[in-house]
Each structure stands twice: as structure tokens, then as C-alpha cells.
Amino acid sequence: MPELPEVETVIRELQKEILFKTIISYSVFWNKTFVSDSEHKLNGLTINNITRKGKYIIFSLSQSFLIIHLRMTGNLLISDSMGNKKKHDRVIFVFDDNSQLVFNDIRKFGRIYHTDRPENILSRVGIDALDSRLTPNLFYGLLHKSKRNIKAFLLSQEYISGLGNIYVDECLFRAGITPFTISANIRREKAHALLEVIKEILEFAIINMGTTISDYRDAFGNFGSNQNFLKVYQRGGLPCFKCGAPIKRIWYAGRGTHYCNVCQKTF
DNA sequence: CCATGTACCTGAAGGC
DNA sequence: TGCCTTCAGGTACATG
Numbered sequence: 700m701p702e703l704p705e706v707e708t709v710i711r712e713l714q715k716e717i718l719f720k721t722i723i724s725y726s727v728f729w730n731k732t733f734v735s736d737s738e739h740k741l742n743g744l745t746i747n748n749i750t751r752k753g754k755y756i757i758f759s760l761s762q763s764f765l766i767i768h769l770r771m772t773g774n775l776l777i778s779d780s781m782g783n784k785k786k787h788d789r790v791i792f793v794f795d796d797n798s799q800l801v802f803n804d805i806r807k808f809g810r811i812y813h814t815d816r817p818e819n820i821l822s823r824v825g826i827d828a829l830d831s832r833l834t835p836n837l838f839y840g841l842l843h844k845s846k847r848n849i850k851a852f853l854l855s856q857e858y859i860s861g862l863g864n865i866y867v868d869e870c871l872f873r874a875g876i877t878p879f880t881i882s883a884n885i886r887r888e889k890a891h892a893l894l895e896v897i898k899e900i901l902e903f904a905i906i907n908m909g910t911t912i913s914d915y916r917d918a919f920g921n922f923g924s925n926q927n928f929l930k931v932y933q934r935g936g937l938p939c940f941k942c943g944a945p946i947k948r949i950w951y952a953g954r955g956t957h958y959c960n961v962c963q964k965t966f
Numbered sequence: 967c968c969a970t971g972t973a974c975c976t977g978a979a980g981g982c
Numbered sequence: 983t984g985c986c987t988t989c990a991g992g993t994a995c996a997t998g
Contacts (some may be wrong), residue, residue, distance in 0.1 A: 701991065701992065702992095705991080731974090735993090754992080759982085768992080768993085769989090769991095770974095770992050770993075771976095771990070771991060771992055771993095772975090772976080772977095772990090772991085783979095787976085795977090804976085805975080805976055805977070806974080806976050806990090806993065807974075807975050807976075808974065808975065808993080811993095816987090831974045845967090845968095846967070846968070847967085847968065847969085848968095848969090851968085851969080854992090856993085863991055864990095864991060864992085865990070865991060866991095908992090910991075911991095912990080912991060913977095913990075913991085914979080914990090914991080915991070927997080932991095952970095953969085953970070953971080954992095955989080956989095
């Protein structure tokens, strides 16, 4: 579910709502969701900063860190009342002003790590797709380190992080590149253009508060609206917006994959 | 190194 | 209604 724009939307809201609050208690309703290797007790710690790398949300606490991954169906929801546990609530944090942060996750794939060493998790994650340090030259260099197809390259979080299945298909469509193109075969100009497309599409999706296909909600429980602007994702069989040919939907790189075999070229 | 399959989970949707 | 299959925004791990 949530990819970079959805995670960014959530952390911007959390920054406004829960920064500098202190955790006074928390409850775990599904043990696999909450993993701790920290020396510190969570109760009594204050949230001093909220950032993200790719799809990982990072709470810097007065001591230790919480690293949160929403995976497919996780939602972080701010709740100002002492509401009771709802269906699929996996972890609830209670703050010193009695407000709460609820981690609700239908499929139980999401994870919250309490750790003193966030680098153990984050060092394997590549540079964030919207990081200003991700220059065209750096992107070109990363592409040429890999012989994978470009769809798998972008889905893998180890080169650049933040893109998932929806935005990979959208970016490759806009850039006119088939998912089958080998990363290292993309020439410099095309690579620069692809990076520009990636940044544009992600930034536009953030303006739209993310894409809600089924389960994604922001921290206030609201839908995003970027699903109204998708050009290929979930449009299998429908006419391409550029050329009218039917959009292909196949299984590729382990995921449902949408593309136009007229507008998108293999390099 | 790369591609593919499976596991982790629940629920919605479609076929019969 | 109900039963079965397929699919879903992600990632880790095993196997060729």
C-alpha cells in the first residue's frame, strides 16, 4: 500500500500533531508487529523528531528510536479521544496529554521496531527518491551498477528508495520506458529524464495527499486523491491516454505490471 | 549476480 | 448462500 507519497503525507501530519509528546504507555495486540532490541524502556520517552527514509518512518526519541514500516495495509492514526481498541488495531501509544497514536494494520505485515541502532535497518535502504543529494549523475551511476530490469531495479529499495508498484508503473509509462529494459542499458539523457519524471510524479502525489486504492488513509483517516490521476496502474485493457492502444497488464518482476507496448520502448 | 517462487496475513470480488 | 480461486500498495528468504 503506502509508498513514498503516502508515507510523506503521514509524517507531515504527525510532525504537526505529536512532536514533543511523551509516550506514557502503549499496548501491543499482535506481538509480531512490535519488535524491540532497545536497552531503554519506551514509557517516558519524548518524540523529538519525525523523519523518513524511503518508506520507513523514523521517530527520534529522547533515548532510542522507533522505526515504522506500514507495508501493505498499515495506517498510523491520530486519535484525540481515549477510544477503545478497534478491529485490526495492532499497537496503541498513549501520550502525556491522553491523545493516542494507533497502528491499525489489516494484514499484519507492518512492523514497528524499537531500537537504539536505526542504522541496522536503514543502512540497507538506498537514497530516498526525493533526497536532493540524488542527482542525475548519481542516478545514472546507480542504474549502471545493475543488470536487473528497470522495474525490479526501482522496486528494490537498495538503489533508490520510496517507489512501490503503483509509482514504478506510472513513472515508466511517463518516461516511455518498458519495464523489461535492463537498467544498465539506459543512456545518460534517458536516465536524467527518468529521474525528473520520478521526482515530478512523487511530488504531485504528495500534493494530492497520496493514492488511496483501498486501505490507505492519512493520519487523520482521510483518503488521498492521487488515484484520480493515475495513467496506467489498474488500467489493463483500457485505451492508453497517449496513443489509444490497450494497456497491457501482465505478471512481471513478481507484481502486477501495467504498461503501453506502443508508447513505452525497450532500451 | 539475477529471476522466480513462497511465506507472511486478511478481506474483497468474481465464478460457479 | 456458500465455497473456491485470485488478487492486493511490501519485503525477506530460499532455490535454480
